[in-house]
Amino acid sequence: MNFRSLKGMKDVLPSESALWLHVENTIRREMDLFNYREIRTPILEETGLFARSIGELTDIVTKEMYTFQDRGKESVTMRPEGTAPTIRAYIQNNLGEQSPLSKVFYLGPMFRQERPQAGRLRQFHQFGAEAVGSSSPQLDVEMIILPISIYRRLGVDAFSVKINSVGCEKCRPRYKELLKTELMKVRSKLSPESQARVNDNPLRVLDSKDENDRKLTAHMPLIKDHLCEECRTHFASVQFHLGAVGIKYDIDGRLVRGLDYYTKTAFEISSPALGSQDALAGGGRYDLLVKELGGRATPGVGFAAGIERLLIALAEVRGSAAATPSPDLFIVAQDEASREWSFVHAAELRSKGIATEVDYLGRSVKSQMREANRQNARYVIVVGADELRSGRAAMKEMATGKDFPVSLDAIEIPAPRP
């Protein structure tokens, strides 16, 4: 019986984990700089949380969630995104009472049962941030700068930014009706997917990739031209602040996020390195969400970004070069007695902070040297009967091939690790 990982679920192998760590460290450091604190929420949540926030009729909720009954017969779901759990935790722990503005970030696995393809997995990883408690358009812009700063820090600077405003509870219903009547006129000619959306989610019809849909809706009114006073001002302000910090962007009047909780600002950052699934990050404002989930009405903004997609974009710019850790010292043992000596002394050296490796396979000196070289060990000591008797050995610096005498009971690494 050969077990395989589930479809769309991948192992991060030892050869790749250094790169992951590098990316994660860079994300954490940037979150620090922007003053966001990490929040870690459970993978499993009550199913209703997602249905309520993301939207009962969205694709995510209707056909992509890992939902099952636990042993207590409660319907639970593996989180498909990070915002709903974060807001749930915000409300449950009264974070809003402790300070007027909460700035938090998360980093971890998300689950969506879709057909895998390039840049799309069933278990994937996202990092994201949420700022809850302010309706300042500067925070909308911060949610765009933040992921961009991380990308730049990593060396990815080929991306494009699209923004839109999807209005609020005051202007969106009116616009929806307007758009719906327009769509009804051409309904029968739309693609099946779009036809199904005319009633429930007319805005998504405008975001269809179908060429014919595009043609049919080309002249139709866009929500950005039908915003209420407040939303219009907000959107203008977002654009002003984006310009002020020097972020290039395009306004895409058809951009709609696939999650229902967004209001006002919606944005997407995409990369040409990515292929069909080209969104690196997406997000927007959700001024109604906290109340929707049972908290007191509190405005919020956030973004989410895919780590696997970032890794793809990273591979395009540089040959995924993150330094793999290597031992400071490899002790080559010539016989059983020295093998035992190395085993015992490796532990001592490690406690002193010297990364030390020994041979466990009883290999020849030549093989052990090859192993030390393969592992990119900085120094090697060959220990045999003579060395144990005299207490002295030669320590070889692998990069230069030069060696120098050391006392076996006082081994030190000359220079600190780079």
Added chain:
RNA sequence: GUGUCCAUAGUUCAGUCGGUUAGAACGCCAGGUUGUGGCCCUGGAGGUCGUGGGUUCGAGUCCCACUGGACACCCCA
């Protein structure tokens, strides 16, 4: 959920018109050379050709089904 393409050593691949014992490179193991590793040289291990069925005197090669994978639709990060 739909479609297209793909499946041969650990990895990347070659394998002619269907024809004898399925190959290469890299990697791995052992040895030689070297001041004890890298470079070089010699040797070795490693394959149910994804699985099952069919056609044929004969199938890695042709046909069918299944499984797995990649990509695209859809959706989104």
